Amino acid sequence: MFEEFAQLVTFCRDDSDVKRPLQNMRPHIAHFAKESIKIVQERKAEIKTIVPFLGRGLLEGCLTALLFRIDPFRALTLMRFQSHQEFDHNRPNQISIDWSADLLSEKVDERDIWLPKQKAISISRALLSPYCDEVIWRPAFIRARDTVPTSSLTQSFPTLLSEDPEIFIRTIRGSAAQLYSFWSKGLHCEFFSIGENILDDVTCVEKIKRTADIVLELAFVSQFAQFSVGNWSPSQAISCYLNTKAALHA
Numbered sequence: 001m002f003e004e005f006a007q008l009v010t011f012c013r014d015d016s017d018v019k020r021p022l023q024n025m026r027p028h029i030a031h032f033a034k035e036s037i038k039i040v041q042e043r044k045a046e047i048k049t050i051v052p053f054l055g056r057g058l059l060e061g062c063l064t065a066l067l068f069r070i071d072p073f074r075a076l077t078l079m080r081f082q083s084h085q086e087f088d089h090n091r092p093n094q095i096s097i098d099w100s101a102d103l104l105s106e107k108v109d110e111r112d113i114w115l116p117k118q119k120a121i122s123i124s125r126a127l128l129s130p131y132c133d134e135v136i137w138r139p140a141f142i143r144a145r146d147t148v149p150t151s152s153l154t155q156s157f158p159t160l161l162s163e164d165p166e167i168f169i170r171t172i173r174g175s176a177a178q179l180y181s182f183w184s185k186g187l188h189c190e191f192f193s194i195g196e197n198i199l200d201d202v203t204c205v206e207k208i209k210r211t212a213d214i215v216l217e218l219a220f221v222s223q224f225a226q227f228s229v230g231n232w233s234p235s236q237a238i239s240c241y242l243n244t245k246a247a248l249h250a
Contacts, residue, residue: 013230052186
């Protein structure tokens with residue numbers, strides 16, 4: 001199941017130039033998913049220590065892979081920069097993936113994003129930007145929602161497929177921002193300086209489930225984007241989506 005989940009996030013055609021970076025990310029995403037499910041099901045003793053690393057790794061890793069799926073240009077140019085002889089892996093690089101600029105989206109005035117007076121530089125290509133929402137995610141969401149049999153969606157697990165298309169990315173963007181902030185504080189040990197009660201077992205499990213949920217929703221809908229680097233068949237995508245949801249909320 002974890003390998004299937006990772007493939008749902010990273011799938012692309014064999015003839016795509018973006019296949020190599022996505023394949024490289026796949027086993028790591030599968031491991032994050034596997035360990036996250038174990039946290040939920042087994043409530044490991046070291047949950048407070050390890051869950052922030054798993055949560056942020058799952059969130060950032062999956063969103064980066066999904067960015068590569070819908071915007072291969074970002075992946076291909078990043079690969080070129082990283083192969084340059086002056087690229088230093090030991091120093092910050094402005095070309096590297098940035099949470100705000102590439103994934104979440106910088107602040108955008110959403111009153112009228114298609115106002116012709118906009119400058120090209122202000123058109124965000126971030127994964128969860130209002131522009132990608134209207135151009136990519138909403139059409140894909142409608143196709144995904146219309147493909148899933150209504151009888152398959154039970155009340156035993158949360159799903160965004162019952163929401164309106166306009167709500168989908170807004171909900172994920174808000175949750176992703178909150179979770180990134182929460183996991184970052186845990187990763188930097190800020191919570192431990194206050195007291196371990198903030199990272200109690202119930203909170204850890206709820207947050208890791210929420211992280212896996214929003215990633216799964218986004219990965220599933222991405223399989224119905226019409227100009228990504230290739231998609232699973234609808235039946236494969238639906239099966240993986242439902243099986244992973246069932247395991248997460250068992």
